[in-house]
Amino acid sequence: xxxxxxxxxxxxxxxxxxxxxxxxxxxxxxxxxxxxxxxxxxxxxxxxxxxxxxxxxxxxxxxxxxxxxxxxxxxxxxxxxxxxxxxxxxxxxxxxxxxxxxxxxxxxxxxxxxxxxxxxxxxxxxxxxxxxxxxxxxxxxxxxxxxxxxxxxxxxxxxxxxxxxxxxxxxxxxxxxxxxxxxxxxxxxxxxxxxxxxxxxxxxxxxxxxxxxxxxxxxxxxxxxxxxxxxxxxxxxxxxxxxxxxxxxxxxxxxxxxxxxxxxxxxxxxxxxxxxxxxxxxxxxxxxxxxxxxxxxxxxxxxxxxxx
Amino acid sequence: xxxxxxxxxxxxxxxxxxxxxxxxxxxxxxxxxxxxxxxxxxxxxxxxxxxxxxxxxxxxxxxxxxxxxxxxxxxxxxxxxxxxxxxxxxxxxxxxxxxxxxxxxxxxxxxxxxxxxxxxxxxxxxxxxxxxxxxxxxxxxxxxxxxxxxxxxxxxxxxxxxxxxxxxxxxxxxxxxxxxxxxxxxxxxxxxxxxxxxxxxxxxxxxxxxxxxxxxxxxxxxxxxxxxxxxxxxxxxxxxxxxxxxxxxxxxxxxxxxxxxxxxxxxxxxxxxxxxxxxxxxxxxxxxxxxxxxxxxxxxxxxxxxxx
Numbered sequence: 060x061x062x063x064x065x066x067x068x069x070x071x072x073x074x075x076x077x078x079x080x081x082x083x084x085x086x087x088x089x090x091x092x093x094x095x096x097x098x099x100x101x102x103x104x105x106x107x108x109x110x111x112x113x114x115x116x117x118x119x120x121x122x123x124x125x126x127x128x129x130x131x132x133x134x135x136x137x138x139x140x141x142x143x144x145x146x147x148x149x150x151x152x153x154x155x156x157x158x159x160x161x162x163x164x165x166x167x168x169x170x171x172x173x174x175x176x177x178x179x180x181x182x183x184x185x186x187x188x189x190x191x192x193x194x195x196x197x198x199x200x201x202x203x204x205x206x207x208x209x210x211x212x213x214x215x216x217x218x219x220x221x222x223x224x225x226x227x228x229x230x231x232x233x234x235x236x237x238x239x240x241x242x243x244x245x246x247x248x249x250x251x252x253x254x255x256x257x258x259x260x261x262x263x264x265x266x267x268x269x270x271x272x273x274x275x276x277x278x279x280x281x282x283x284x285x286x287x288x289x290x291x292x293x294x295x296x297x298x299x300x301x302x303x304x305x306x307x308x309x310x311x312x313x314x315x316x317x318x319x320x321x322x323x324x325x326x327x328x329x330x331x332x333x334x335x336x337x338x339x340x341x342x343x344x345x346x347x348x349x350x351x352x353x354x355x356x357x358x359x360x361x362x363x364x365x366x367x
Numbered sequence: 368x369x370x371x372x373x374x375x376x377x378x379x380x381x382x383x384x385x386x387x388x389x390x391x392x393x394x395x396x397x398x399x400x401x402x403x404x405x406x407x408x409x410x411x412x413x414x415x416x417x418x419x420x421x422x423x424x425x426x427x428x429x430x431x432x433x434x435x436x437x438x439x440x441x442x443x444x445x446x447x448x449x450x451x452x453x454x455x456x457x458x459x460x461x462x463x464x465x466x467x468x469x470x471x472x473x474x475x476x477x478x479x480x481x482x483x484x485x486x487x488x489x490x491x492x493x494x495x496x497x498x499x500x501x502x503x504x505x506x507x508x509x510x511x512x513x514x515x516x517x518x519x520x521x522x523x524x525x526x527x528x529x530x531x532x533x534x535x536x537x538x539x540x541x542x543x544x545x546x547x548x549x550x551x552x553x554x555x556x557x558x559x560x561x562x563x564x565x566x567x568x569x570x571x572x573x574x575x576x577x578x579x580x581x582x583x584x585x586x587x588x589x590x591x592x593x594x595x596x597x598x599x600x601x602x603x604x605x606x607x608x609x610x611x612x613x614x615x616x617x618x619x620x621x622x623x624x625x626x627x628x629x630x631x632x633x634x635x636x637x638x639x640x641x642x643x644x645x646x647x648x649x650x651x652x653x654x655x656x657x658x659x660x661x662x663x664x665x666x667x668x669x670x671x672x673x674x675x
Binding site: 151152153157158176177178179180181182183184185186188189261262263264265266270271272273276290291294295296297300301304305307308309 | 466484494584617
């Protein structure tokens, strides 16, 4: 049966240990299920791909369980620096922000950049000035604080290490980025991605999340993609756009494109991608131990997963 | 005859009026010729593609004629904010910096990011901290000052406009970005790009120059590319990587790929690209009125041009 709408979400990829306590596992699976159902309901009630992708990523940002918005990891100065991007598959409109510190929902700021500025990527204080002029909600930086992330940071800081939170070795900490890709009932695609980056990151490092074509991409003619994992690898491989090119020019189907990419292009143990195509097919692929993820569609498909 | 090495440079694209005074035209053509000869000599003496691309872009940065390094345009706060990137076609190593304000040669900092950090893109003060730790040369921000750029900025500021310097309407001001792509005698490719961005730019706007796959890309298997013009269009189209994909998957040759891109993908009057492929073929293509550019190779080809 033809798929009317379809949604895929991820809450990060990494070396998620399989022996996590059942109750911790349940907390994450419940959160994924809850967010996926929220997105699925939006789509079934006729919301657009762009609205759905943004609103779903806001839910991830508002949850302290995932590394985006509240619950973001700390940088080397003990601050939370947030990146996000959004892309509309209809005309490739896109917006992104990097290194913002006082915006509750960076993904919504990314959308406002897309819709109300002539630019695509705004940075730090400049992005926040733009946010203020556009009536965005600001929070104190303490809003992003969670004890777990702070303890992770202190531990890494002592060792002077930089890490995606999944590599900190802590149970339940494998959540590099969050993202959502959607095909709506009007046939349009959209992608949204948001992150707090790497724990103890230094030097104003910018990863793949706010980079169109690397961590996030959507084009109605092919697919919508969101990535998670070691950002530098997704930047070097121009990952999200490579999926588009494999479909458009190499004529692979969606799952083939993702599998080809994670098995032959992406360095081992880097992370993963989620995607939908214009027919509403969904796909995940990852070469890390696990990826928090889920997918649902208008035909009643609904699943959330962490490992295989 | 087989091409041993090949180099292409650009000094920006835009609405360069054809009626510029002969003496001004000569100043730019002489500068392009001088810089191109410098790069060609490096290659003939056996320097690598990566060294040559970096050293040529440093020359552009040191010249007050072009919008990169000294001579960069002013942002809305009356400051010079510089972006640069570099990519090695051998293994897709890459490095980039954005919004640095006190680094004499941002392209060299981009190379140091590539070689000495685990990251690809560093931002603002963080990038400068990294630069300091790696012994980079700092300058006062007044080093970047040129009266002409300052006057351009004052003029736009009064009108509250943002512009690539080519759209400021001033003679001889069409120089969005600078770049160099090289195929060396060892068969390796490299690309380097540097810019001061748009005059009167606001909100910490980041353009395509520091974005791998948008304004700059190199892969030995296909080509090295550098872009110039309205950055947002090159980001939305993932321009440099699209050229790679058109060659790799659509089997176009280099000139076909560039022409296809500027005529059917890139919005009219946006700018242009330069490229070399692994056989040493060179190509330019632009859909703006003009592009400061030049190309030379081991077979004695040598030209510098502004219009057709």
